[in-house]
Amino acid sequence: MAVAEIIGAAIGVMLLVVVAYMLVGSVLTAAEVVSTAQKDLVLQDEARMRTAFTLSDKVYNPNGNITYKIFNKGTEIISDFKHMDVIVEQNGEYNIYPYDATASNTQGTWYISDRSKDTIHPYQLDPGETFEITVILSDLIPPEWFQMTTGNGVYASDYI
Numbered sequence: 001m002a003v004a005e006i007i008g009a010a011i012g013v014m015l016l017v018v019v020a021y022m023l024v025g026s027v028l029t030a031a032e033v034v035s036t037a038q039k040d041l042v043l044q045d046e047a048r049m050r051t052a053f054t055l056s057d058k059v060y061n062p063n064g065n066i067t068y069k070i071f072n073k074g075t076e077i078i079s080d081f082k083h084m085d086v087i088v089e090q091n092g093e094y095n096i097y098p099y100d101a102t103a104s105n106t107q108g109t110w111y112i113s114d115r116s117k118d119t120i121h122p123y124q125l126d127p128g129e130t131f132e133i134t135v136i137l138s139d140l141i142p143p144e145w146f147q148m149t150t151g152n153g154v155y156a157s158d159y160i
Helices: 002-050
Strands: 053-061 065-072 085-090 093-098 109-114 130-136 145-149 155-159
Touching: 053 145, 053 155, 065 145, 085 130, 093 109
Parallel strands: none
Antiparallel strands: 053 065, 065 130, 085 093, 085 145, 109 130, 145 155
């Protein structure tokens, strides 16, 4: 009978060790996930702080296009155009225009119409560079206001 008690105690101790190992492992994994998430958030905030751009030379064409220049005045390269949106206010309605990489003149999209002197990092808006943007409006109602927003949440807006 004494052997059964020893075996039972040994199994109980082993179960306690396994449960403690699992608890410590899950706590360490959770701490690592939280730490990684905090680092990623800090990196995103730093990139947002270094991103800045201005809009200038805006022209509304009666054929339903808006053209303007975007100048990167920050220190971060702006390159994630597919996650950038243009918001246009027309007659009290706000319309979101996504990026069209093919520049196919599709209504309701925008594209980069002139990448002047884009020799360093082609197809990326480096600090100090200017691109010309064309927005193909979905209707011929004259726009009153527009805003361009980057993928990391930085935006610039202006009246037309």
